[in-house]
Amino acid sequence: xxxxxxxxxxxxxxxxxxxxxxxxxxxxxxxxxxxxxxxxxxxxxxxxxxxxxxxxxxxxxxxxxxxxxxxxxxxxxxxxxxxxxxxxxxxxxxxxxxxxxxxxxxxxxxxxxxxxxxxxxxxxxxxxxxxxxxxxxxxxxxxxxxxxxxxxxxxxxxxxxxxxxxxxxxxxxxxxxxxxxxxxxxxxxxxxxxxxxxxxxxxxxxxxxxxxxxxxxxxxxxxxxxxxxxxxxxxxxxxxxxxxxxxxxxxxxxxxxxxxxxxxxxxxxxxxxxxxxxxxxxxxxxxxxxxxxxxxxxxxxxxxxxxxxxxxxxxxxxxxxxxxxxxxxxxxxxxxxxxxxxxxxxxxxxxxxxxxxxxxxxxxxxxxxxxxxxxxxxxxxxxxxxxxxxxxxxxxxxxxxxxxxxxxxxxxxxxxxxxxxxxxxxxxxxxxxxxxxxxxxxxxxxxxxxxxxxxxxxxxxxxxxxxxxxxxxxxxxxxxxxxxxxxxxxxxxxxxxxxxxxxx
Amino acid sequence: xxxxxxxxxxxxxxxxxxxxxxxxxxxxxxxxxxxxxxxxxxxxxxxxxxxxxxxxxxxxxxxxxxxxxxxxxxxxxxxxxxxxxxxxxxxxxxxxxxxxxxxxxxxxxxxxxxxxxxxxxxxxxxxxxxxxxxxxxxxxxxxxxxxxxxxxxxxxxxxxxxxxxxxxxxxxxxxxxxxxxxxxxxxxxxxxxxxxxxxxxxxxxxxxxxxxxxxxxxxxxxxxxxxxxxxxxxxxxxxxxxxxxxxxxxxxxxxxxxxxxxxxxxxxxxxxxxxxxxxxxxxxxxxxxxxxxxxxxxxxxxxxxxxxxxxxxx
Numbered sequence: 001x002x003x004x005x006x007x008x009x010x011x012x013x014x015x016x017x018x019x020x021x022x023x024x025x026x027x028x029x030x031x032x033x034x035x036x037x038x039x040x041x042x043x044x045x046x047x048x049x050x051x052x053x054x055x056x057x058x059x060x061x062x063x064x065x066x067x068x069x070x071x072x073x074x075x076x077x078x079x080x081x082x083x084x085x086x087x088x089x090x091x092x093x094x095x096x097x098x099x100x101x102x103x104x105x106x107x108x109x110x111x112x113x114x115x116x117x118x119x120x121x122x123x124x125x126x127x128x129x130x131x132x133x134x135x136x137x138x139x140x141x142x143x144x145x146x147x148x149x150x151x152x153x154x155x156x157x158x159x160x161x162x163x164x165x166x167x168x169x170x171x172x173x174x175x176x177x178x179x180x181x182x183x184x185x186x187x188x189x190x191x192x193x194x195x196x197x198x199x200x201x202x203x204x205x206x207x208x209x210x211x212x213x214x215x216x217x218x219x220x221x222x223x224x225x226x227x228x229x230x231x232x233x234x235x236x237x238x239x240x241x242x243x244x245x246x247x248x249x250x251x252x253x254x255x256x257x258x259x260x261x262x263x264x265x266x267x268x269x270x271x272x273x274x275x276x277x278x279x280x281x282x283x284x285x286x287x288x289x290x291x292x293x294x295x296x297x298x299x300x301x302x303x304x305x306x307x308x309x310x311x312x313x314x315x316x317x318x319x320x321x322x323x324x325x326x327x328x329x330x331x332x333x334x335x336x337x338x339x340x341x342x343x344x345x346x347x348x349x350x351x352x353x354x355x356x357x358x359x360x361x362x363x364x365x366x367x368x369x370x371x372x373x374x375x376x377x378x379x380x381x382x383x384x385x386x387x388x389x390x391x392x393x394x395x396x397x398x399x400x401x402x403x404x405x406x407x408x409x410x411x412x413x414x415x416x417x418x419x420x421x422x423x424x425x426x427x428x429x430x431x432x433x434x435x436x437x438x439x440x441x442x443x444x445x446x447x448x449x450x451x452x453x454x455x456x457x458x459x460x461x462x463x464x465x466x467x468x469x470x471x472x473x474x475x476x477x478x479x480x481x482x483x484x485x486x487x488x489x490x491x492x493x494x495x496x497x498x499x500x501x502x503x504x
Numbered sequence: 505x506x507x508x509x510x511x512x513x514x515x516x517x518x519x520x521x522x523x524x525x526x527x528x529x530x531x532x533x534x535x536x537x538x539x540x541x542x543x544x545x546x547x548x549x550x551x552x553x554x555x556x557x558x559x560x561x562x563x564x565x566x567x568x569x570x571x572x573x574x575x576x577x578x579x580x581x582x583x584x585x586x587x588x589x590x591x592x593x594x595x596x597x598x599x600x601x602x603x604x605x606x607x608x609x610x611x612x613x614x615x616x617x618x619x620x621x622x623x624x625x626x627x628x629x630x631x632x633x634x635x636x637x638x639x640x641x642x643x644x645x646x647x648x649x650x651x652x653x654x655x656x657x658x659x660x661x662x663x664x665x666x667x668x669x670x671x672x673x674x675x676x677x678x679x680x681x682x683x684x685x686x687x688x689x690x691x692x693x694x695x696x697x698x699x700x701x702x703x704x705x706x707x708x709x710x711x712x713x714x715x716x717x718x719x720x721x722x723x724x725x726x727x728x729x730x731x732x733x734x735x736x737x738x739x740x741x742x743x744x745x746x747x748x749x750x751x752x753x754x755x756x757x758x759x760x761x762x763x764x765x766x767x768x769x770x771x772x773x774x775x776x777x778x779x780x781x782x783x784x785x786x787x788x789x790x791x792x793x794x795x796x797x798x799x800x801x802x803x804x805x806x807x808x809x810x811x812x813x814x815x816x817x818x
Contacts (some may be wrong), residue, residue, distance in 0.1 A: 033605065036601065036604045036605055040590070040593075042599050044590060044592055044593070047592045048592070119588065120584070120585075120586035120587075121588035121589065121590055122587040122588065123554070123584045123585075123586070123588055124582070124584055124587075124588050124602075124646070125605075126552075126554050126650065127552045127554060127580070127582035127584065128577055128602065128605045128606065129574045129575075129577045129605070129606070130577075130605055131574060137730060262553075262555065263554075263555055263556055264551060264553040266554055266555060274516060276517075277516045277517055280517070394585040
């Protein structure tokens with residue numbers, strides 16, 4: 001009889017495929033491997049009574065109960081002469097029937113990602129040629145498929161009972177499509193969110209605690225959807241919500257795919273906040289390379305300017321957004337006209353008003369502080385908002401004033417007034433203020449979005465700390481000085497320029 | 505073949521592996537010894553392309569662990585520190601799952617798991633759920649999983665832990681058989697007897713650094729001195745002992761025995777025998793006092809601790 005090794009060698013097959021090559025065959029291989037994972041995980045879920053019992057109840061029993069509730073509601077409303085409200089309220093029921101089974105996807109996702117890590121069964125998988133993408137896809141499908149199938153089945157049972165039953169209410173097909181798509185989008189959001197949560201923990205206990213970061217926004221989302229659902233004339237807004245959820249899903253997938261990698265999964269030993277390391281890393285990021293005496297010149301040369309240069313991609317995005325907002329404001333001015341032409345006859349009043357404001361500025365140097373504080377406050381708020389919204393809300397806050405500027409300039413131009421005074425009221429200090437806003441907006445955008453795709457050589461936490469250090473460096477080293485100078489010009493030079501032009 | 509050069513791994517401000525350099529040739533077994541937390545598992549994880557080195561490089565089966573991770577993982581069989589089995593699956597399903605991941609052809613997928621399981625005495629357990637397996641059975645199954653795709657390189661983290669002596673012997677024999685087939689094998693272990701039995705080369709790792717490496721003979725020669733010989737006679741040595749002092753280093757003596765060290769027993773021992781028989785003494789036995797890897801290991805660690813404590817500021 002052949003030896004063990006001889007027998008194995010007879011079966012030797014080519015094992016190596018080149019890394020990082022994307023072709024149709026590679027995509028097919030990725031999907032095939034992902035489905036191997038999915039099949040195993042789904043089979044495992046089907047064998048777990050703790051998962052199957054609620055799915056069974058929510059799929060088969062809950063829709064029938066919901067159907068009975070619908071019958072009772074219908075009777076109650078009709079008895080009280082409020083049957084006109086039924087078309088508004090009844091669509092909530094299929095939404096709830098669909099949502100409850102889908103909520104289990106969160107449990108399965110946490111279990112399949114962090115549970116496996118906790119049971120140490122992930123490492124053998126990570127030691128195989130499976131790519132991170134294959135693992136991520138396979139597990140995400142596995143977390144979504146049983147709850148989604150349960151959800152669709154539940155909704156089908158509910159609808160079937162409605163159609164075959166005696167009740168008069170029949171949901172519109174478009175509404176059914178909306179509910180099915182919303183349910184699917186919610187499942188996607190919960191699973192992609194769960195992956196992000198799982199990557200930050202080493203135990204299901206910690207993951208369950210962190211799951212509130214998913215449950216709370218999801219609850220708010222469902223409440224918002226319900227509020228819209230009961231207003232039939234506003235139901236088209238559900239498409240916008242769906243689009244918003246899908247954007248969030250894309251960002252979460254991006255973030256999850258980056259975080260779901262071998263290094264992050266096995267490099268993290270404890271869910272411990274290492275404040276010392278955080279403090280040191282952040283301070284080093286702000287100060288620049290350690291081991292050298294601090295010199296302001298060196299700090300700007302080696303730390304601040306390279307950080308600002310590194311933001312050129314984000315700055316381009318900010319520039320595009322503010323330009324878009326400006327153009328959007330201009331276009332909006334054409335649609336919503338303000339009778340500015342009346343001001344043409346009242347130039348003297350306008351001038352008097354401006355003069356009194358200039359005089360106020362001359363008498364009150366605190367206006368410089370006020371102008372500075374206003375800009376600093378907006379940029380700080382943009383940074384904070386951006387931190388929690390992948391940078392999106394920060395970007396919105398930075399872009400809105402430009403939209404307003406575009407709107408006003410549009411009104412001025414449409415009214416036939418000269419745009420020159422208006423432009424001169426912006427340009428002198430704007431020459432410094434706008435670059436400061438773009439820089440600060442770019443730093444805020446990076447801070448919010450860096451976790452969705454950290455640089456390859458950094459972990460998510462390292463990348464976030466580096467971005468936070470950049471915010472401080474650029475804020476203190478560039479934005480603040482520019483804003484101070486801009487505030488000085490805004491209070492002293494800009495009014496004089498406008499006054500000069502208006503008196504011509 | 506496994507090659508590493510100045511391999512380092514940092515976790516934030518903690519250096520888990522510090523400039524580790526070694527080479528494992530095909531057909532040899534390399535053992536990494538060290539206390540818990542020494543960096544053995546982190547090294548294995550870098551060799552499996554699971555963790556990226558912070559500095560240095562490593563090549564496994566000719567592939568770079570950073571640039572070609574998929575190729576590396578396809579050619580390596582890994583027995584992880586914890587077997588990490590799916591308890592609700594049956595043995596057959598479990599191995600089929602991994603065989604599919606490794607893209608084994610259907611025919612191989614059907615045949616090989618059974619062959620391997622039968623070889624390790626688990627043929628009857630293929631149909632059982634893994635939750636019903638004993639610890640030793642789970643460990644053997646994990647080993648089968650590592651060998652399933654016929655890898656030329658095997659990285660085995662504690663291969664016989666939790667096994668009964670009979671099973672451990674079976675596994676050790678399997679590992680030796682794999683060595684004969686010119687596979688490259690690296691093991692990490694706390695079991696010094698096992699390392700002594702299996703390893704061609706040994707590296708002792710402490711606080712992320714290799715503090716000693718070489719063959720067992722080299723290490724024992726370097727850390728516990730020249731081979732120690734024990735000579736037993738029929739009667740007291742009396743004055744004959746002085747004639748031996750110029751040939752060997754006498755360590756201990758008794759009424760009818762003595763122990764001496766010699767760097768080259770093959771050369772010295774015949775001369776000693778001739779001298780003693782010439783002096784009319786009858787030799788009962790002359791044998792080498794066995795030195796275990798445990799003695800060597802403890803001496804290496806003690807010396808390193810001494811060096812480390814001397815190097816620290818007061």
